[in-house]
Amino acid sequence: MNNSPYFLQPASVQSVMLRVLLALIPGIAVYVWFFGAAILVQIALASVTALLAEAAMLKLRGKPVMMFLADGSALVTAWLIALTFPPIAPWWLTVVGVLAAIVIAKHLYGGLGQNPFNPAMVAFALMIVAYPSLMSQWPAVGFTEFLPQWQAIFGPRQLDAITMATPLDALRTALHTADARATVAGVLGSSASFGNIGGKGWEWVAAGYCVGGIYLLQQRIITWHMPAAFLATLFVISGGFALYDPTRFVGPSFHLFTGGAMLGAFFIVTDPVSGCTTPRGKLIFAAGIGLLTWIIRTFGAYPDGIAFAVLLMNIAAPLIDMNTQPPVFGHKRKAGGRP
Amino acid sequence: MNVVQKLFGFHGGVKPNYNKEASTRLPIAAAPAPTRLVIPLHQSIGGPPRPLVKAGDRVLKGQRIGDADGDVSSAVHASTSGTVIGVEMRLMPHTSGLSAMCVVIEPDGRDEWVERKPFDFRAATPTATRDYLRDAGVVGLGGAVFPSHLKLNAGKQGRLDTLVLNGAECEPFITCDDVLMRERADPLLRGAAIMREMLEASRVLVGIEDNKPEAIAALEAAAKRANDASIQIVAVPTRYPAGGAKQLIRALTGIEVPHGERSTDYGVQCFNVGTAYAIYEAIELGQPLISRIVTVAGNVGQARNYQVLFGTSMRDLVALCSPLPDTDRIIMGGPMMGFRMPSDDVPVVKATNCVLVGSQKLFPPPPPEMPCIRCGECAKVCPADLQPFEMYWFARARIFGKAQEYHLFDCIECGCCAYVCPSRIPLVDYYRFAKSEIWAREVEKEAADEARDRYEFRLLREEREKQEKAAKLAAKTAAGREKAAAALAEAEKPARTPEEEAKHALIAAALERAKAQKDQVHPENTGNLTPEQQAEIAAIEARRAEIREQAKPHLRQDD
Numbered sequence: 003m004n005n006s007p008y009f010l011q012p013a014s015v016q017s018v019m020l021r022v023l024l025a026l027i028p029g030i031a032v033y034v035w036f037f038g039a040a041i042l043v044q045i046a047l048a049s050v051t052a053l054l055a056e057a058a059m060l061k062l063r064g065k066p067v068m069m070f071l072a073d074g075s076a077l078v079t080a081w082l083i084a085l086t087f088p089p090i091a092p093w094w095l096t097v098v099g100v101l102a103a104i105v106i107a108k109h110l111y112g113g114l115g116q117n118p119f120n121p122a123m124v125a126f127a128l129m130i131v132a133y134p135s136l137m138s139q140w141p142a143v144g145f146t147e148f149l150p151q152w153q154a155i156f157g158p159r160q161l162d163a164i165t166m167a168t169p170l171d172a173l174r175t176a177l178h179t180a181d182a183r184a185t186v187a188g189v190l191g192s193s194a195s196f197g198n199i200g201g202k203g204w205e206w207v208a209a210g211y212c213v214g215g216i217y218l219l220q221q222r223i224i225t226w227h228m229p230a231a232f233l234a235t236l237f238v239i240s241g242g243f244a245l246y247d248p249t250r251f252v253g254p255s256f257h258l259f260t261g262g263a264m265l266g267a268f269f270i271v272t273d274p275v276s277g278c279t280t281p282r283g284k285l286i287f288a289a290g291i292g293l294l295t296w297i298i299r300t301f302g303a304y305p306d307g308i309a310f311a312v313l314l315m316n317i318a319a320p321l322i323d324m325n326t327q328p329p330v331f332g333h334k335r336k337a338g339g340r341p
Numbered sequence: 342m343n344v345v346q347k348l349f350g351f352h353g354g355v356k357p358n359y360n361k362e363a364s365t366r367l368p369i370a371a372a373p374a375p376t377r378l379v380i381p382l383h384q385s386i387g388g389p390p391r392p393l394v395k396a397g398d399r400v401l402k403g404q405r406i407g408d409a410d411g412d413v414s415s416a417v418h419a420s421t422s423g424t425v426i427g428v429e430m431r432l433m434p435h436t437s438g439l440s441a442m443c444v445v446i447e448p449d450g451r452d453e454w455v456e457r458k459p460f461d462f463r464a465a466t467p468t469a470t471r472d473y474l475r476d477a478g479v480v481g482l483g484g485a486v487f488p489s490h491l492k493l494n495a496g497k498q499g500r501l502d503t504l505v506l507n508g509a510e511c512e513p514f515i516t517c518d519d520v521l522m523r524e525r526a527d528p529l530l531r532g533a534a535i536m537r538e539m540l541e542a543s544r545v546l547v548g549i550e551d552n553k554p555e556a557i558a559a560l561e562a563a564a565k566r567a568n569d570a571s572i573q574i575v576a577v578p579t580r581y582p583a584g585g586a587k588q589l590i591r592a593l594t595g596i597e598v599p600h601g602e603r604s605t606d607y608g609v610q611c612f613n614v615g616t617a618y619a620i621y622e623a624i625e626l627g628q629p630l631i632s633r634i635v636t637v638a639g640n641v642g643q644a645r646n647y648q649v650l651f652g653t654s655m656r657d658l659v660a661l662c663s664p665l666p667d668t669d670r671i672i673m674g675g676p677m678m679g680f681r682m683p684s685d686d687v688p689v690v691k692a693t694n695c696v697l698v699g700s701q702k703l704f705p706p707p708p709p710e711m712p713c714i715r716c717g718e719c720a721k722v723c724p725a726d727l728q729p730f731e732m733y734w735f736a737r738a739r740i741f742g743k744a745q746e747y748h749l750f751d752c753i754e755c756g757c758c759a760y761v762c763p764s765r766i767p768l769v770d771y772y773r774f775a776k777s778e779i780w781a782r783e784v785e786k787e788a789a790d791e792a793r794d795r796y797e798f799r800l801l802r803e804e805r806e807k808q809e810k811a812a813k814l815a816a817k818t819a820a821g822r823e824k825a826a827a828a829l830a831e832a833e834k835p836a837r838t839p840e841e842e843a844k845h846a847l848i849a850a851a852l853e854r855a856k857a858q859k860d861q862v863h864p865e866n867t868g869n870l871t872p873e874q875q876a877e878i879a880a881i882e883a884r885r886a887e888i889r890e891q892a893k894p895h896l897r898q899d900d
């Protein structure tokens with residue numbers, strides 16, 4: 003028989019995870035609208051793989067399979083992988099990515115709640131290092147036709163017509179390669195992949211994620227600290243450099259509404275298990291990711307920097323937590339109390 | 342009275358379903374005296390009282406049957422008149438299922454009081470008043486049963502700013518303070534006035550959660566009648582645990598009293614409203630504490646508050662409320678911090694504010710525990726500003742030192758963290774476990790430490806003795822050499838005169854005496870030690886003092 007409290011709030015890991023999935027739906031809907039149904043195929047593929055891998059690992063580790071399978075955490079990882087991978091990536095890329103996340107990043111570290119690294123970002127980082135070109139083939143805006151997308155995933159692949167460089171990629175190659183002469187304005191004007199504020203189409207997907215993020219905030223599943231610190235850092239640093247040299251550095255709105263910034267801000271940076279937990283720690287952690295993201299995006303070799311930024315900060319998280327413990331009741335002021 | 346009191350609030354807290362309506366529909370009723378009263382002698386924090394009666398004695402209502410054992414203790418009285426049929430071990434209202442000494446009384450139905458006379462505390466010295474309250478058995482009625490006389494002592498800095506009366510009553514289901522405030526507001530405030538005088542406090546703040554508008558109105562009206570401008574009734578937002586003494590003090594005054602310190606050192610003292618009423622009864626009516634209001638609620642047909650004689654069996658009390666057939670447990674206290682009783686045949690005691698009747702349906706067993714996902718929900722609601730999941734982590738891994746570093750002992754076991762945890766981890770169980778382990782280890786360590794100290798001292802002594810021996814040996818050989826030299830010289834010189842021999846003996850005797858005296862002055866063998874050795878002993882002492890400090894009984898002074 004249990005002890006007090008005898009009363010528990012009706013909350014569960016499952017309900018938390020389901021609400022996270024729910025929060026992803028607006029972004030996914032916009033995604034489908036602009037880029038076709040391929041992403042749904044990828045989500046389904048990732049989900050099935052994740053559930054099978056999760057079940058197998060639980061069985062191997064002698065854990066109650068149904069109880070943990072129902073917690074929904076594997077699905078969240080799967081969806082995030084699908085949403086960060088190119089929607090027209092070959093099926094095996096997604097499958098291998100999901101397996102890496104569930105088997106290596108999650109269960110080899112002890113399963114739910116034990117992983118020091120964000121599993122979805124481990125998958126992304128591994129795949130982009132191993133298959134940089136496959137991970138860089140993104141669909142062009144407007145090519146929403148299902149058949150070629152299906153073929154891109156399951157073969158035979160004929161990509162030329164439907165891919166194009168992502169806005170981040172295009173910018174970086176144009177601006178920061180050896181004989182870069184281009185200016186931001188020139189690049190932005192030259193390519194069809196740039197929209198009004200961010201990447202064309204992507205800016206609206208980002209807005210969809212933002213809506214989901216606000217829902218998570220309202221549900222108190224995430225706190226404001228991480229999204230705010232991440233976005234603010236990205237905004238300030240990109241804004242600062244854009245002011246300093248607008249021809250070479252692209253402005254903040256582009257950074258915030260391109261690539262995985264919004265998805266990252268509300269769904270990836272906020273992963274509680276691998277991140278910081280103290281309020282001040284969360285701010286430092288997310289600001290660090292913002293800074294590293296900007297650096298990798300601007301000077302690095304990969305199209306988006308969020309995955310590496312997250313993993314780097316994951317390493318630092320325990321240290322940050324240790325040094326940002328909030329003062330406990332009665333120990334806030336040295337004198338011990340009187341306000 | 343209608344001065345707007347600034348509120349400070351406190352961090353965290355939760356809003357469980359309060360379930361308070363059912364037991365407030367009917368007024369307080371007197372529970373009938375049962376056929377047997379089992380009155381535990383030890384009903385407060387501190388030393389267990391000594392029994393004053395034996396089997397066969399006739400006792401009167403209010404007669405003292407257990408005498409306070411020293412000052413940190415509180416007397417116990419017969420709740421009604423009758424015959425003592427035994428002083429024996431009986432099951433206690435405690436989860437442990439342990440038994441303790443109880444006075445068992447068979448009531449005679451006459452309910453005959455001892456002589457009662459009011460106590461003129463204004464004419465008495467503060468010490469005499471405190472002794473009187475100790476002998477009247479007045480203890481904190483909020484559940485912690487800390488002897489009240491110990492708290493009715495102005496702080497070290499003399500005058501106290503604020504007397505806080507705790508009428509927040511934040512635990513779900515419990516309404517005994519609510520009905521007390523509604524029905525007995527005037528005497529309650531008279532008790533408060535007595536306390537204020539004893540503490541020389543300049544104001545009284547009565548904190549009540551704003552979900553009790555009737556109680557607030559009743560007390561406001563009573564304060565108006567009493568025409569006492571120093572009393573303010575303050576509605577605090579309804580949020581568990583607003584009734585935690587520290588949380589209420591913080592909400593009302595902004596002062597945070599750190600763990601292990603006295604609120605009086607910050608100019609505040611806090612009592613439960615029930616205690617104020619008990620003080621009124623003791624001082625103005627001359628009645629010792631023999632009964633209290635108890636809420637019976639939960640899985641019953643009719644929840645209600647009863648005035649219950651101490652020693653009444655919970656089974657008899659619950660029977661008054663027609664418990665439903667699927668009842669499977671009895672909890673003393675509320676659902677957040679209460680304790681499951683080992684049986685329903687345990688007595689109502691001074692700590693019993695509520696007898697909560699439970700069933701599987703009302704309090705379903707929690708779903709299986711999942712791993713912590715570090716979501717931080719627990720930290721968001723912790724009123725002590727702790728990081729519960731970190732403490733959980735270390736408690737579970739049995740790394741108790743680390744758990745302590747995360748302020749395990751600042752945890753008030755309010756249960757907010759476990760209440761919100763999506764992984765359904767029984768967090769408070771882990772803290773209770775870790776605390777008891779640490780206490781057990783400290784007791785062990787204390788014993789081991791003494792042994793080790795003895796051992797270390799022995800080593801030091803042996804070391805010293807060795808040095809002395811060596812010194813003596815050296816002296817001897819030196820002396821021997823001298824002797825040899827002297828003998829050589831002797832051979833050449835005339836022999837020592839008898840006078841010289843006598844002088845020598847005298848000097849030797851004097852030296853011997855001086856040495857003996859020196860030994861007397863330093864009986865602990867620490868007299869003639871090298872600085873290093875002394876430093877070592879100091880280090881040992883410091884270590885022990887630190888442990889003693891940590892092992893200081895973690896008494897809850899909260900009311």
Ligand code: SF4
Nearest residue numbers: 713714716717719762
């Ligand atoms: S609420 Fe539960 S799951 Fe969340 S951090 Fe606290 S202990 Fe872990």
Ligand code: SF4
Nearest residue numbers: 723752753755756758
């Ligand atoms: S039980 Fe302890 S750790 Fe949990 S919320 Fe209450 S004070 Fe904080």
